[in-house]
Amino acid sequence: MAKPVPRESLVPGVDAGLARRLLGEMLLIRRFEEKAAEAYTLGKIGGFLHLYIGEEAVAVGATSVLRPDDFAISAYREHGHCLAKGADPRRMMAELYGRRDGLSKGKGGSMHLFDRSVNFLGGHAIVGSHLPVAAGVGFAIKYQGGDQVVVCYFGDGAVPQGEFHESMNLVALWKLPVVYLCENNRYAMGTSTERALAQTEIWKFGQTYGIPSERVDGMDVLAVREAVGRAVARARAASTPALIEADTYRFRGHSMRDPAGAVYRTREEVEREKQRDPIVLFRARVLAAGLLAEDDVRAIEKDVSDRIDEAVAFADASPEPPAEWLFTDIYTDISTEA
């Protein structure tokens, strides 16, 4: 028999309000993604759709230590980061649908969500390309004497790109307040880290550049919160960059076009990893710790599913962008119409 665990040590430093928030945000992302998948299957979303299901603890844990005026920037699997940062799920869903009320007026789509009002600096489809951008934002903050921090999410797939290494060097050299948060879900599309990286312990690259670096269980929202909390505190106080490798896993395929149990990983592996479901684990912990009761959890679930239903209804009701919008936002004031 395992020794009984003292209840408070299950969720150190967490009160009911925080538990509710963390669980609610993870659920919001999960349900958003599930609905997006449905809409994609119905043909309402075109092109590609990359779901964040399984990785929710990273975005939610990290964002929970940020201030509203801190920045987040991400790659193309960014719905979770954008939601966690506080964007309106209705406008996000409308963006995925390519509708006029979308965050980017329906012109960005799933991979290019931007929300200035919550300092979310976008999704980026080109792998690795946003890492130096994060460094630039960090530079600007420091230059202006601000104390905000940039959190830059990226996948293990970006690590072999030159821009990863260039960015590590720059933020270390110039001491920039950027927290690079690698979501290591072990695959870049169908290529495992073992087949792509000479050094699969990604956090160790940070050491080479003299950047405080660590690895964290990305399925544990509180562990992420702590690790990112430490890094953000250093960045804010002393403009110290960080590299954090979150060990996580995507439960679905790379995109909706890639079936979950595709050729590059086994069904058993996926099933095993699903035992680490961050939402299931956290819910069990807060219930066991007596922080929330079953009724509280049901209420959170109800609220989340109402918000997502609203988001879908909003997106469905939003018209397509008018044809004239093709020619807007290309230059300041020059019409490029043919």
Added chain:
Amino acid sequence: MPKLNMVKALNTALFEEMARDPDVLVLGEDVGVDGGVFRVTDDLQRKFGSQRVIDSPLAEAGIIGTAVGMALYGLKPICEIQFSGFAFQCFHQIENHAARYRSRSQGRFHCQMVIRMPYGGGVRALEHHTESEEQFYAHIPGLKMVIPSGPRTARALLAAAIRDPDPVIFFEAKALYHAAKEDVPDESETLPLGRAQVAREGGDLTLIAYGAMLRVALEAADVLQTEDGASVEVLDLLTISPLDRATLVASVAKTGRAVVVHEAPRSFGPGAEIAASIMDGAFLSLEAPVRRVTAYDVAFAGFAREKATVPDVPRVVAAARETLAF
């Protein structure tokens, strides 16, 4: 003669060329185990092994730079970039290395390599996954820029590109991958690079197209024939650079009228060069200004508006009518 779609036709060419020449190898992201984003390299790794069909890390500059080195040594790499929109990560390697080694080394070194990339609309995706960027490569001396228009030309041109001693940028229209099937001969065949084809003969107007736009041009020609009684010649460029000016000029010298169709944005696009070449070679035969039907000069349209941006039959027909009525 089996009927193949373009994916299968390209896959066939890769199989044949790898079997034919042990120096040919394939490299790119997910080309091996996964068989490529669009499955063009399907089964190659099983057949030829992971020494010749190489899953690379996600590093486009690394892929092309490495391939340049392989080519300098005498291998004949075929690189896959998953979408043409990702190639800016390796653009420097292409324009500064692949394209220039021959001239830089006064012919002592050259890069026999092919860089395959899907391009253009057709998958309701965004920006990098939908754009057409042939103009960037066509502008670079030392590169050849090839775009097949269907399964048969795809198989023949890919084989020719692989055997060509110069670096070839090989664009594959996503819209064509799973579109119509065509008869593809059992025997391996090639088509000469730098040569356009007359896809349909006519005497009143020349439509010039390539890649996925060939279908659009052919359909427009049908409409013009049935509704206007106009006899329209359609040229399939196949190679964008070096441009087959002789075929262009001969056709327009005959018809006196020309409309160019492409998916790339208009300004400084291939249509401009084509129009200038026609002016140079067939000025006195021209009855009307050369028109262009292209994507607009906008960064991207969003998938909801992809159809509004990529040229379609009505736009081509309208431009042709204006040209005919000029």
